[in-house]
Every structure is written in structure tokens, then in C-alpha cells.
Amino acid sequence: MRAGVLFRAILMGPPGSGKGTVSGRIVSSFGLKHVSSGDLLRVNINRQTEVGMVAKSYIDKGKLVPDDVITRLVLYELNTLEEYSWLLDGFPRTVPQAEALNKLYQPDTVINLNVPFETIKQRLTSRWIHQESGRVYNIDFNPPKVPGLDNITGESLVQRDDDKPETVILRLQAYEELTSPVLEYYQNKGVLEIFSGTETNMIWPHVRDFLSKKLPALS
Ligand SMILES: Nc1nc2c(ncn2[C@@H]2O[C@H](COP(=O)(O)OP(=O)(O)O)[C@@H](O)[C@H]2O)c(=O)[nH]1
């Protein structure tokens, strides 16, 4: 997409609400660049950078990474994408993050995936990922072709350390306390769109139709 018609979208929702899954569908349908705060952090953790070491100590406890650390990381990435339309997934998660982002970029739309916490708890314990690429699987929803192995590389899948049931509960608490005020922040700006449901395949057509009215589809 060329400068002048740039589109900037944010995808929000509690942990496990399907942000990564829906992002993949948005990117392949509409061609936006995908920026995921969780993926950026995991790349840093795998490379054992200083940011990665700090981030891991918070993530493993089910806590949010400090605002200054994640804000610097995400804004640096967005700076490399000045001439592209993008979809930001997992950021902002606190009001100070939203305020910092807003100084530089005002989103055209904020999509919130509103999925009940009970549904989420079941899902996250059956999530498996390919660490190198961030590809996500689920034993019930989208199992790999060969159990335990990535579809593309054939490498082993792993479970995320922070998907342990007790950590999931802490992450949901952090969401309620720190991230739900961000929804109000965007509601007040008139850009919030809420999509509710328990199944991504039911929610997705509504998200796609909504975006189709704002963006040209790729095919
Ligand atoms: N059972 C079920 N699992 C889903 C559904 N949508 C996504 N998932 C799985 O739930 C987990 C969390 O989804 P993900 O897209 O990673 O969510 P995120 O944490 O918000 O980015 C992954 O293992 C997905 O494959 C769904 O509709 N039903």
C-alpha cells in the first residue's frame, strides 16, 4: 500500500483470544504488515538480548513487561515501517503505552476480540508453537499435520512457558486491571470496534467484512 493511503490498525483482546490467528488472516487477506509485541519479545528472548532477559523475567511470572521496555521495542519496529500500512497485535496493553503510541500514530481502527475467560483458559493449555517462526497450533483447533512437528520445517513444537494454567490466570488478571482501561481510551476516541464470540471461525467473517469496507482486499 502506498504512502497517502496508509492504514493503521490495532488488534486487541485478552491473552489467547485469537489475536495471532486473526492477524494471520488479516495479513493474508489485506496485506498489512504484522507487528506483534509478543513475537518481538520472543525473538529477543531466543537471542538472549538484554531486552529479552529482562522481558523473560516478567513474562514467566504472567506479568506485563515494563512500559518503557516494550514501548521502545515496538516504536523502533514501527519506525522501520513508515511507508507501510500495518496491523499492531498485542500493543498497547496499558494506557501509558497507548498515550506514547498516540503521540506518533493515530490508529484508524482498534479491533477488540472479546472472548470469555473460560474459553481462553481451555485454549491456552493446548497451544503449541514453532519457536523460530512463531507459528501457532492448537491440539483441538488447528493441529499440526504430524503431531508435535511444525508443518513447514518439520521441527519440534514447544509449549510456551507462560501457558501454564497458573500463569494464564495471572495474565488474565493483568489484562483486566491494566489492559481493559485501554479499551475505554479508544472508545473515547471513537475508533473501537468490538467482536464477541467463542470461536475464531465465527468472529473472523465479521472482522473481514468490517475491514473490507475500509481497505481493498488482495483478491
Ligand atoms: N479451540 C479453539 N482454539 C482456538 C480458536 N482460535 C484460536 N485458537 C487457538 O487458541 C490459542 C490462542 O490463539 P492465538 O491466536 O495464539 O491468541 P493470542 O494469544 O490472542 O495471540 C492458539 O493455540 C490457537 O490455535 C478457536 O476458535 N477455538
Ligand SMILES: Nc1ncnc2c1ncn2[C@@H]1O[C@H](COP(=O)(O)OP(=O)(O)O)[C@@H](O)[C@H]1O
Ligand atoms: N504491550 C505489551 N506490554 C507489556 N507486556 C507485553 C506486551 N505485549 C506482550 N507482552 C508480554 O509478552 C507476553 C506474551 O504476549 P503475547 O505473545 O501477545 O501473548 P498473549 O496475547 O497470548 O498474552 C505477555 O503475557 C506479556 O508478558
